């Protein structure tokens with residue numbers, strides 16, 4: 001079957017869509033490697049589903065499908081194994097009293113600024129830049145953050161338990177911590193080791209210094225979060241959005257769905273827990289990394305591919321019983337090993353169309369050529 005590269009006249013590479021549109025409103029509440037471009041989800045949902053339908057995303061990640069479905073009045077359920085990804089998705093989809101949220105975010109920001117000033121004074125008056133108030137129990141955080149950043153982060157964290165919107169504040173702090181890590185400006189997504197010295201920055205074409213403070217990021221992301229939540233609040237409809245935290249090979253679903261729109265992990269490409277390691281070190285999230293399907297840590301060998309195929313098949317077999325007879329199944333995947341033909345056959349999915357798209361601007365530096373297919377199946381009798 002010859003793949004199509006456009007849908008309703010829209011070029012599926014979305015090459016002309018600027019960064020601010022790709023990361024619009026809640027889609028950039030927190031960076032996430034391996035996320036859908038929202039425009040892709042939108043054009044497929046708009047074409048193949050209608051207001052009032054219900055769809056499922058068994059690999060919900062940061063919740064892009066749910067947000068885009070809601071804007072179109074489509075009900076949605078997402079399943080996701082990683083606690084932190086569920087947190088990102090939940091913060092995106094919850095309906096907040098934004099004035100109340102803003103007040104709380106401003107309040108904790110103000111206190112963190114005061115703390116930072118106090119810390120600076122102490123360090124100057126004792127002529128001791130190593131003065132600190134908090135001690136981290138995480139080796140990772142001590143290694144990847146400058147002492148000043150770490151103190152600001154630990155202060156902010158200590159304030160969260162007194163607050164009502166703890167989930168939003170955890171997202172702001174995780175995002176700020178990610179940016180404050182001792183890494184180069186050009187490798188935020190997959191840094192290998194901390195950088196302590198001045199380095200030649202290939203992004204800015206000059207020498208840059210590793211970041212020494214976190215406050216500026218906490219400040220930036222506080223205002224950014226308020227703005228993004230406000231923007232989505234103006235777009236959201238009454239359609240329902242639910243995240244189930246769990247393993248999609250086993251989750252029991254109570255509803256019937258008009259379809260699936262999902263992007264499974266690709267074999268041996270990304271460790272979805274590990275990419276947010278800083279968040280798992282900051283907060284006591286459960287680490288379900290071992291239950292991830294197709295993690296990068298297992299590689300792309302023969303055995304890994306076989307296991308991947310079995311796992312993906314288990315997911316689709318499990319959820320097929322929750323599909324209505326006319327359901328449409330969309331799977332977005334880089335299927336370079338051609339694993340999905342067998343999976344589809346075993347699930348009795350009938351291939352209707354294949355779309356193909358080059359993927360651009362995947363991460364800050366990673367502008368390499370990469371492509372993915374969008375398989376459109378219907379459920380066989």
Ligand SMILES: C[S@@+](CC[C@H](N)C(=O)[O-])C[C@H]1O[C@@H](n2cnc3c(N)ncnc32)[C@H](O)[C@@H]1O
Nearest residue numbers: 035036059061062064081247248265272292293
């Ligand atoms: C390609 S990402 C999906 C990204 C999503 N489309 C978005 O826009 O954010 C695949 C997701 O599948 C999740 N995952 C991996 N194994 C899983 C399992 N057994 N059950 C549920 N989710 C799983 C990963 O944690 C990851 O978030």
